[in-house]
Amino acid sequence: MNRRNALPDAETALAALAERMQGAIAIDAALVGIYSGGAWLAQRLAEMLPGNHPLGYIDVSFYRDDYSKKGLHANVATTQLPFEVGGSRIVLIDDVLYTGRSVRAAINELFDYGRPDSIELAVLIDRGGRELPFEPTYVGARVSVAKNLSIVLNRQLDGRLELTVEAAGGA
Amino acid sequence: MNNPQLNDKGELIHLLTLEGLPAEVIGRILDTAVPFVSVAERDVKKVPLLRGKTVFNLFFENSTRTRTTFEIAAKRLSADVINLNIGVSSTSKGETLLDTIDNLVAMNADMFVVRHGQSGAPHLIARHLSAAGQTGIHVINAGDGRHAHPTQGLLDLFTIRHYKHEFSRLTVAIVGDLLHSRVARSLIHGLTTLGTPEVRAIGPQTLLPAAIESLGVHVFHDMADGLRGADVIVMLRLQSERMKGALLPSAGEFFKHYGLTQDKLALAKPDAIVMHPGPMNRGVEIDSAVADGKHSVILPQVTFGIAVRMAVMSMLASS
Numbered sequence: 046m047n048r049r050n051a052l053p054d055a056e057t058a059l060a061a062l063a064e065r066m067q068g069a070i071a072i073d074a075a076l077v078g079i080y081s082g083g084a085w086l087a088q089r090l091a092e093m094l095p096g097n098h099p100l101g102y103i104d105v106s107f108y109r110d111d112y113s114k115k116g117l118h119a120n121v122a123t124t125q126l127p128f129e130v131g132g133s134r135i136v137l138i139d140d141v142l143y144t145g146r147s148v149r150a151a152i153n154e155l156f157d158y159g160r161p162d163s164i165e166l167a168v169l170i171d172r173g174g175r176e177l178p179f180e181p182t183y184v185g186a187r188v189s190v191a192k193n194l195s196i197v198l199n200r201q202l203d204g205r206l207e208l209t210v211e212a213a214g215g216a
Numbered sequence: 217m218n219n220p221q222l223n224d225k226g227e228l229i230h231l232l233t234l235e236g237l238p239a240e241v242i243g244r245i246l247d248t249a250v251p252f253v254s255v256a257e258r259d260v261k262k263v264p265l266l267r268g269k270t271v272f273n274l275f276f277e278n279s280t281r282t283r284t285t286f287e288i289a290a291k292r293l294s295a296d297v298i299n300l301n302i303g304v305s306s307t308s309k310g311e312t313l314l315d316t317i318d319n320l321v322a323m324n325a326d327m328f329v330v331r332h333g334q335s336g337a338p339h340l341i342a343r344h345l346s347a348a349g350q351t352g353i354h355v356i357n358a359g360d361g362r363h364a365h366p367t368q369g370l371l372d373l374f375t376i377r378h379y380k381h382e383f384s385r386l387t388v389a390i391v392g393d394l395l396h397s398r399v400a401r402s403l404i405h406g407l408t409t410l411g412t413p414e415v416r417a418i419g420p421q422t423l424l425p426a427a428i429e430s431l432g433v434h435v436f437h438d439m440a441d442g443l444r445g446a447d448v449i450v451m452l453r454l455q456s457e458r459m460k461g462a463l464l465p466s467a468g469e470f471f472k473h474y475g476l477t478q479d480k481l482a483l484a485k486p487d488a489i490v491m492h493p494g495p496m497n498r499g500v501e502i503d504s505a506v507a508d509g510k511h512s513v514i515l516p517q518v519t520f521g522i523a524v525r526m527a528v529m530s531m532l533a534s535s
Contacts, residue, residue, distance in 0.1 A: 106251075117248060159259055
């Protein structure tokens with residue numbers, strides 16, 4: 046499965062994403078990463094972007110629409126939104142935007158914490174294939190891969206991010 | 217080995233007892249409960265996991281706390297909850313347990329939470345459902361006779377792990393009326409499965425089950441000896457209503473020997489935690505100064521109990 050060449054370098058895509066967000070997002074916007082890839086990206090973006098952005102993390106497991114088919118996965122993380130969600134401006138961050146179902150789940154969850162003034166969407170990779178009407182506000186890179194493959198973001202021990210392609214639904 | 221609680225993929229389909237439940241499954245329930253704790257701290261204390269599911273609370277025996285915490289857990293998962301007070305309904309008109317179940321299945325029940333005075337009643341319901349091919353309906357034992365109370369055992373394990381982080385170096389002392397206690401039995405099975413090296417049963421001979429050592433516990437009749445060096449002290453309620461015959465001279469006599477006071481607590485480790493499954497009898501098994509003191513984690517147990525029950529219900533509903 047030598048599809049790795051088709052993928053952009055994760056660090057290059059992250060730099061491109063940060064450049065697009067800089068000056069465009071609100072100076073007090075909260076960066077909320079979707080576990081696990083989006084959470085790593087939110088941490089990195091908070092360091093790269095000027096301003097003091099509150100950080101949050103969201104685990105959408107309790108809001109997924111495929112729960113009755115797939116069940117809960119083994120390691121559900123705790124959603125942490127240590128700022129007032131009502132009235133806030135939020136940039137939701139995910140690693141790979143595909144069907145849009147995680148974004149739907151994340152927005153539902155955010156509204157159970159309060160009514161944000163606005164939500165924007167920043168993704169490292171947009172691979173197309175949407176099943177719901179979501180478009181990202183900020184994109185690091187756009188790629189297309191075959192439907193039976195997943196794009197996975199990994200974090201190396203030294204903190205560097207790396208993209209790989211895996212067979213979808215292998216688990 | 218055929219464990220009626222697990223399907224062929226090893227997923228939990230009923231929760232009947234902690235006895236024989238693999239350590240991985242117990243660990244998974246405890247892990248899953250962690251993120252549910254924070255649901256209670258939000259504006260909207262609900263997640264949509266069990267939306268559209270119907271949970272029947274079948275309490276053939278009185279309970280306020282357990283029934284309420286199951287009801288809250290199910291409602292926070294967005295399920296519809298029906299409480300049946302069986303004492304005043306069909307069974308008093310002569311309907312059998314399994315006929316009651318069949319009627320509720322016909323009303324499209326998804327889950328039964330069962331408390332029953334007879335040991336094994338939840339087991340019987342689970343077997344009946346699988347014999348009828350109703351594999352999508354799940355049973356949770358909310359306490360059966362003297363047999364088991366697995367969600368209480370799990371919330372005790374969750375509480376211990378929360379404060380002590382791991383089980384492999386702990387000394388846990390369980391004190392009082394173990395004879396009538398399904399809570400103690402479930403907790404002992406859970407503790408030994410998770411590798412707790414020292415579990416102690418402390419109480420008078422008359423209130424300890426025969427052959428309790430076979431569960432892997434050390435028996436102490438002297439409370440001071442049993443508490444020495446303990447990390448965790450679990451006080452049990454003196455279940456006077458279940459006592460037939462002269463098991464005890466008096467409640468006052470019991471408190472003198474087996475009530476937890478500040479002086480006795482001082483024999484345990486300085487950072488020991490004190491637990492109690494409730495409802496407490498102040499001045500019978502526990503002194504108020506201890507129950508309300510800084511070692512007590514009795515109220516956090518109640519809060520964690522909701523998260524643990526949410527975890528169990530959501531794991532069952534997705535198997």
